[in-house]
Amino acid sequence: MSGDSPALHPERSAAAEDSVAASDTAAKPRSSQRHLYEIDVLRILTFVCVIGVHTTSHTAGPDDVGLYMLLDLMHFTREVFFALTAFVLVYSFLARPVPMRKFWPKRFLLVGVPYVAWSAIYVVAGYLHHPTGSVGDLVLKFVVTTLTGSAWYHLYFLLVTMQVYLLVPVIVWLVRRTRGKHWLLLLGALAVQAGLMAWYHYGQSSYSWYGDWAKQIVFTYSFFVIAGAVAADHAAQFLTWVRTHRALIGWLVLASAAIMLGMYWVEVLVGHHSFYGAGTPMQPVMILWGVAVGIGFLAIGTWWADRRKAGSVTARVVDLASDRSFGIFLSHPMVIWILLWVGDDWLERTVPTPWLTLVTYVLVIIGAVLITEVARRTPLSLALTGRRYKARPRGAQSGGPGAATQAPRVGSPADGSVTEPAPHDGSPVSSKA
Template identity: 35%
Template sequence: MSAPTTALAPTGAREVPSRPRSGHLHQIDMVRVLAFSFVILAHVVNGVNDMADPDVAAVSMSMHFTRSAFFFLTALVLVYGYRDRPSGVFSFWRKRIGVVAVPYIVWSAIYTAINAPDATLGDFARALLQNLITGGAMYQLYFLVVTIQFYLVFPLFLAVLRAMRRWPVLTLSLAIAFQFAYDSFFSIQPAPVDGFLGEHWQVITSVLPSYLIYFVIGGVVAMHLEVVTEWMRKHFWAMLGFAGAGLIAVQINYYANIGEGMHPFTASNPLQPSLMIWCVPAVLAVYAIGVRWADRRQPGSVADKVLQGGTLRAFGIFLAHPLVLSLIYDNLLGQLIGSFGFMGATVIVYLLGVAGSVLLVELLRRTPFSTKLIGRPSAPLLSAKAKSTLRSLGGLKPTA
């Protein structure tokens, strides 16, 4: 592929590399790896520590931006890929849904079996069906349920964004108003227990409307990607400051709610409307970090290779890391807390969880079931370089 050309810019303005439509958005790699790294940390914080502790819940709440980043990223990538070309509804569904649905079904079955090892076949089938509908087999799988819902409505979503392309501020304002009203209604305690609202409440974290604002932000950014990206370049530090101010504001609101007697679990709920004050700027700040990385990356450098490797394995790590963490909790957590305290145990479990998840994904990639397990084609057991090294060590001439 030919090298990207450089767009002409006015004298003194930053020259922005243009790229073919088939090119790769390197800032997305950074956003994806940061989001997946922090979601594992969030799960470790929740798994190691006492969530009834207000300070622990405050830390956990601050990492809710990871789910926002996931949905922002999902919409950005899809809308950017389809914004200027026609997309047949059925061809889109056929291409996209299976990539997510098959690993979702497989891992739901795995986690359902692990959680109920003594269940009869009938009980297992009923539990699996329920889990497939709600994403309840394991705590991270709601993301895939929401993603599949988004894929189902994506043709309509894209049509609306195209129609509203000239009015991005109005589009975002309407989405923010909807999200605030929706979150405010379902944050009211006590929760509804009867009828449609009661049923909706039971699966509130697994339905598309709970995260609509982040899909819309991702879609609007994609529709105006070149302008937004250049704006992020010029206002990088302002974006970080905006996110920092949002974090301070949401923490002040959280501790005010605690002071009024609200339980930490309720005060840190991901559907608290006040969380938008933090999650919206946090997601945009992460994207700004990705833009800065893309502008400064050195192709082929160690950092670039690590990030590309993380991107390649991120989906598999997301699916598999609860399995690794559960093994650590069952076999090591008590000793780690006793020896290093909760903070030390959190750090150690996180490092072990990441390393173990990467290792597990590497093993799964080298099985015939890689596509069904982690959504990636199978990799050879040994790389070409490793095979060449082994042949050399064995005195054999490498084959072409």
């Protein structure tokens, strides 16, 4: 799980910053933004599916066709999250430009520190469970897997997210330069992603370097990154369209789901893939489904945002879930691992399928929430949850969701703010793959 991180040349950074800043001034960017509660709901719903993907892929039996069809429908998550990341980044940047010399250090601190910390945790945990090699071998494994995003099956997403951060000046430049012709930009990005996915799924890429590193390379998700950025440039019109076409979007989601399931059975019956292999996220049809379900979740988000009552229990719960989601994402595979393997397969031997999937899902959410809540109250909060630790004032309520009703702080990667994207895993890839 690695990828070539597309780095910008250091000697060009200053020029790029000056160019972006000058363009921002000329464009008279928006000076204020409301919090997009629509995005909170989109993030939470997609995150729910991330946990669903990982629990299902680890608990489905070889003949659980229904679970594998469900897994196929949940494999959109990486695409939607990369679109979400690009949307929030560009939307925020257009309103409040930040020089790259300030943007990059802050972003890499809030994402890079948890990435390195959890890479170490997962590598050490694996070693403790099955000790092999020397301490030197363990250190080497940590270095290699951290550089390649392969310390655990979900951490590559952060590696790709950091590639997106590196490319922010290029993405913003492309969006500005192609205004009035964004359809051409989208078409080009679609051709790149569809071509790469077709090569991966139908070609011989599985026997080449791309087959090994496909999911760790940002260009594999070109269309969704560009689509999110373009949507941010047309945010007002885009969200208005979603609000006024919810019924149509619902029908489009159903039609796309039918196409997805139809292609699933084509892969099984004609392509002779396994029930699991037929639902791989790395296939061109996933682009259609990712767009449909992403907009569908956003439509639900607009419905919620239009009816949200500040200070209500539901509003506080949604705010808290969005706030905690990055930490839960980072830790939930550890809970899966402990439940299914460290415990000598006790859960699998006790609970039959398909109930095993449901029970595991609930236990994983509970365990990951507990880990995140504890971590948020310690100086290790930044490393374990991506959020800076803030000591609670004496007398403040502990653990209540009321704190989430405050305006999100800029610089928190896991908040729901439009000014800072929350990195979440879109990857449903199981360690079984």
